Amino acid sequence: MHDLLLKNVRPLGGATTDILIRDGRIAQTGSLAAQPGIAVEDGGNAIAWPGLIDAHTHIDKTTWGMGWHENNREATLRSRIDFERENRLAIGLDPHRQSMRHAIGLAAHGATHIRSHVDIDTTHGLRLVEGVQETREKLKGIIDIEIVAFPQSGVVCMPGTVELLDEALSNGCEVLGGLDPCGIDRDPKGQLDVLFQLALKHGVDIDIHLHEAGELGAFSMELIFERVRANGMQGHFAISHAFCLGMNDYLRVGKLMEQIAELDIAILTTGAPSATVPSVKRLKEHGIRIGAGCDGIRDTWGPWGQPDMIDRARIIGMKNGVRSDDDLKFMLEIVSQGGAEVMHLDGYGLDIGDHADFTLLAGETPANAVVEITPPPLVVKGGQVVARNGVCIIEMP
Amino acid sequence: MHDLLLKNVRPLGGATTDILIRDGRIAQTGSLAAQPGIAVEDGGNAIAWPGLIDAHTHIDKTTWGMGWHENNREATLRSRIDFERENRLAIGLDPHRQSMRHAIGLAAHGATHIRSHVDIDTTHGLRLVEGVQETREKLKGIIDIEIVAFPQSGVVCMPGTVELLDEALSNGCEVLGGLDPCGIDRDPKGQLDVLFQLALKHGVDIDIHLHEAGELGAFSMELIFERVRANGMQGHFAISHAFCLGMNDYLRVGKLMEQIAELDIAILTTGAPSATVPSVKRLKEHGIRIGAGCDGIRDTWGPWGQPDMIDRARIIGMKNGVRSDDDLKFMLEIVSQGGAEVMHLDGYGLDIGDHADFTLLAGETPANAVVEITPPPLVVKGGQVVARNGVCIIEMP
Structure with a gap:
């Protein structure tokens, strides 16, 4: 299970915030300082959306x-x-x-x-x-x-x-x-x-x-x-x-x-x-x-x-x-x-305690994101970055 | 008006050939040798399709x-x-x-x-x-x-x-x-x-x-x-x-x-x-x-x-x-x-004498090309290469 501090994202297209992930779950949001031993990613003010x-x-x-x-x-x-x-x-x-x-x-x-x-x-x-x-x-x-x-x-x-x-x-x-x-x-x-x-x-x-x-x-x-x-x-x-x-x-x-x-x-x-x-x-x-x-x-x-x-x-x-x-x-x-x-998924979403399964989206607003063909800048699963700009950390066989 | 020798393309998805363009029109097809003063492009065996x-x-x-x-x-x-x-x-x-x-x-x-x-x-x-x-x-x-x-x-x-x-x-x-x-x-x-x-x-x-x-x-x-x-x-x-x-x-x-x-x-x-x-x-x-x-x-x-x-x-x-x-x-x-x-366009197509207005397509066959989201590798207008891989030679203002 992963820890991550994701700076500067807009959950569901709302106000800009940071998201702290601990043990694969969303632990805290707000304006957060870097912490020793926790990787930091900058979200570039992109929309964060549940996976x-x-x-x-x-x-x-x-x-x-x-x-x-x-x-x-x-x-x-x-x-x-x-x-x-x-x-x-x-x-x-x-x-x-x-x-x-x-x-x-x-x-x-x-x-x-x-x-x-x-x-x-x-x-x-x-x-x-x-x-x-x-x-x-x-x-x-x-x-x-x-x-x-x-x-x-x-x-x-x-x-x-x-x-x-x-x-x-x-x-x-x-x-x-x-x-x-x-x-x-x-x-x-x-x-x-x-x-x-x-x-x-x-x-x-x-x-x-x-x-x-x-x-x-x-x-x-x-x-x-x-x-x-x-x-x-x-x-x-x-x-x-x-x-x-x-x-x-x-x-x-x-x-x-x-x-x-x-x-x-x-x-x-x-x-x-x-x-x-x-x-x-x-x-x-x-x-x-x-x-x-x-x-x-x-x-x-x-x-x-x-x-x-x-x-x-x-x-x-x-x-x-x-x-x-x-x-x-x-x-x-x-x-x-x-x-x-x-699918009756538990802990799905962007609230405190939810699994840190989400994606950043290209586009200014959720509506814009639907018609935008640019791939998601960052995808996070259980707190781990699993893809960037349309490329997954695991290659297709 | 432009000259160009385009090697190694498949017009309409058919057999591989070369296309010689002179003064902006298709002058010759077949297996063609390079000629002094005429630029050469390799088509990479892509389909050539009228513009x-x-x-x-x-x-x-x-x-x-x-x-x-x-x-x-x-x-x-x-x-x-x-x-x-x-x-x-x-x-x-x-x-x-x-x-x-x-x-x-x-x-x-x-x-x-x-x-x-x-x-x-x-x-x-x-x-x-x-x-x-x-x-x-x-x-x-x-x-x-x-x-x-x-x-x-x-x-x-x-x-x-x-x-x-x-x-x-x-x-x-x-x-x-x-x-x-x-x-x-x-x-x-x-x-x-x-x-x-x-x-x-x-x-x-x-x-x-x-x-x-x-x-x-x-x-x-x-x-x-x-x-x-x-x-x-x-x-x-x-x-x-x-x-x-x-x-x-x-x-x-x-x-x-x-x-x-x-x-x-x-x-x-x-x-x-x-x-x-x-x-x-x-x-x-x-x-x-x-x-x-x-x-x-x-x-x-x-x-x-x-x-x-x-x-x-x-x-x-x-x-x-x-x-x-x-x-x-x-x-x-x-x-x-x-x-x-x-639009009643004259000289449109890939026959000898037609305007050299065409595009190469990503994909093995014409059908494949329709569902392929990779942009066209090369676009030719009047014998001039005007775009490569989805990027035009003129930038958007």
């Missing part, structure tokens, strides 16, 4: 740092899943090396926490999870990685998957994933009953991908609502993507959001370029917890994205028609505090 | 390089127009300095041509145009700037504007602009009749902003179709934004596109984050000329954008749900050849 959080990503999937992956393939969700499962190793998608690259890139750009879904299927068993677990170990103290046991190829339609998920949750995966109970598994009741049973057995949260659009997605959501209520999982369920909340029926979406709020279900958005997405402002009006993630970046699914949560805040902001400073600041909150709320 | 074209922008508006402009104002189109007109000079938006910054930024990122709308109104007269004309003179040989005489505050609703437009077209503005005949001028027949009359008088093209959504925009388009046909302006009319073509009525949009194609009207898109936009793929299927622009960047209207047409290709691509390599390459074509077709 950015990529709360929905797939660090086992990216081709980052590899040759360009040409992609003119058929574009159904199912075909993308199958292509990836069948070809990922042949293409050279080493789960450890690629997750190192993705995670180091995120840390270099101000992130201190990741929730990554990692594929579990009957082709690869738990090998992809093991690769990411190796990354998690190597990056301890640089960036925290939470792993979602993610049945990318389906749950009940791929016999043997449930047993693998069960094993993964006994072996270090913190959250149970899932996806499209109708669209992928073709058996919504079957899939959801199994997922809830597994989650209750292991005492873990569920975070399910829901790409299903319009009324199909709404139907799956309703099945989820019933089970969250029946199993007392209020506050412990997250829906990623939730494209159906982007449907063009204002009243229907309002009713769904009311139930999401009542059951304290969290929503995770990526501002997906090629889909309808939920309005983050409307989710906020309903008091719903909202996190965000960069999802897959430059993978076999598609070419977009960077390992950079400020870049993602821009994508979500543009997708949501955001223009005002207040709304831009909200984008920054979604990729930081929002993720912390979804 | 990028920002075919819809407002280089008199950006706050680039100034302090952050806070913006939590009321968000109607009319209020944005009025705020800007009334405050631009007080804010410090010097039209010459700011247009220099914008244009130099574009050149640094691979652009060789700009079509910029420049505000003409009864508050500023032609002073903003004059500021941009000064920029055009100073940047001769670096980037070409075409100026659209743009009645941002309205035509018939602001008496005195028509006379100013008339004067501007006699004094170096090449194209006549306009906007929202219903939404802004509240007199579609009145505005359009005046604009067509002015364009015919000066023998110039018209390029009109059409933000009007849905059926209102479709109505304005139909009034335009009637006048293009009646006045024989086929091939000489462009509609910028055309948000109504993003309306959710497949058949209606198809009928509008058929007429646009028949009248050879060009469409200019910016992939506007906060609006419905026309599908560029569908426009292409109809054989319609499509250019693109970065529009206003970081101005009093909104915070988004960079002086960078590759960044804009990404925004348009994401907005259009693009994923495949073929579609990504099409995004690159829109921000280059597409703009040239809209």
Whole structure:
């Protein structure tokens, strides 16, 4: 655990102050004198912001740092899943090396926490999870990685998957994933009953991908609502993507959001370029917890994205028609505090006693920081400087 | 006019070759030996692509390089127009300095041509145009700037504007602009009749902003179709934004596109984050000329954008749900050849005899180049190297 005196920063864009870190936690703020044995950094009057959080990503999937992956393939969700499962190793998608690259890139750009879904299927068993677990170990103290046991190829339609998920949750995966109970598994009741049973057995949260659009997605959501209520999982369920909340029926979406709020279900958005997405402002009006993630970046699914949560805040902001400073600041909150709320992080923030996990931001104001492409001048994790000007202290392999 | 031997590049992403430039034009390709008196550059096997074209922008508006402009104002189109007109000079938006910054930024990122709308109104007269004309003179040989005489505050609703437009077209503005005949001028027949009359008088093209959504925009388009046909302006009319073509009525949009194609009207898109936009793929299927622009960047209207047409290709691509390599390459074509077709540029391209206006691109393939954030390694204008690695030979003032 590290000590550090950081001079001359503006927490959350407010007044300039110094921050003293002791044993990896924020110990004191104000105008502080240097102390023997404690390193001093000058923050250059930059904004200090709690560490950015990529709360929905797939660090086992990216081709980052590899040759360009040409992609003119058929574009159904199912075909993308199958292509990836069948070809990922042949293409050279080493789960450890690629997750190192993705995670180091995120840390270099101000992130201190990741929730990554990692594929579990009957082709690869738990090998992809093991690769990411190796990354998690190597990056301890640089960036925290939470792993979602993610049945990318389906749950009940791929016999043997449930047993693998069960094993993964006994072996270090913190959250149970899932996806499209109708669209992928073709058996919504079957899939959801199994997922809830597994989650209750292991005492873990569920975070399910829901790409299903319009009324199909709404139907799956309703099945989820019933089970969250029946199993007392209020506050412990997250829906990623939730494209159906982007449907063009204002009243229907309002009713769904009311139930999401009542059951304290969290929503995770990526501002997906090629889909309808939920309005983050409307989710906020309903008091719903909202996190965000960069999802897959430059993978076999598609070419977009960077390992950079400020870049993602821009994508979500543009997708949501955001223009005002207040709304831009909200984008920054979604990729930081929002993720912390979804992941139930303790001691997250810039208050005395909080973990010293934060980033300095380029830009005069929080709104300015969202549109600024200059990388964060300094990133601090547990009181240690882990990146400067977009370069992490650990090199990408 | 410049001579240059550029070794080792891949025109349009094809086979590696050398390019000999004589008197500012492409004279020869193939494996070429150095010649006495001709400078040699090594292209490092990068893709060579015709110069990028920002075919819809407002280089008199950006706050680039100034302090952050806070913006939590009321968000109607009319209020944005009025705020800007009334405050631009007080804010410090010097039209010459700011247009220099914008244009130099574009050149640094691979652009060789700009079509910029420049505000003409009864508050500023032609002073903003004059500021941009000064920029055009100073940047001769670096980037070409075409100026659209743009009645941002309205035509018939602001008496005195028509006379100013008339004067501007006699004094170096090449194209006549306009906007929202219903939404802004509240007199579609009145505005359009005046604009067509002015364009015919000066023998110039018209390029009109059409933000009007849905059926209102479709109505304005139909009034335009009637006048293009009646006045024989086929091939000489462009509609910028055309948000109504993003309306959710497949058949209606198809009928509008058929007429646009028949009248050879060009469409200019910016992939506007906060609006419905026309599908560029569908426009292409109809054989319609499509250019693109970065529009206003970081101005009093909104915070988004960079002086960078590759960044804009990404925004348009994401907005259009693009994923495949073929579609990504099409995004690159829109921000280059597409703009040239809209602006009727002669000698644009990489063939023998064409102007030596091109950029090298980072990335293995054209698709890769669209998602690569590394700036262009080299930009050539009239055979002169005008930028390297995102830095123009002329500094921003």
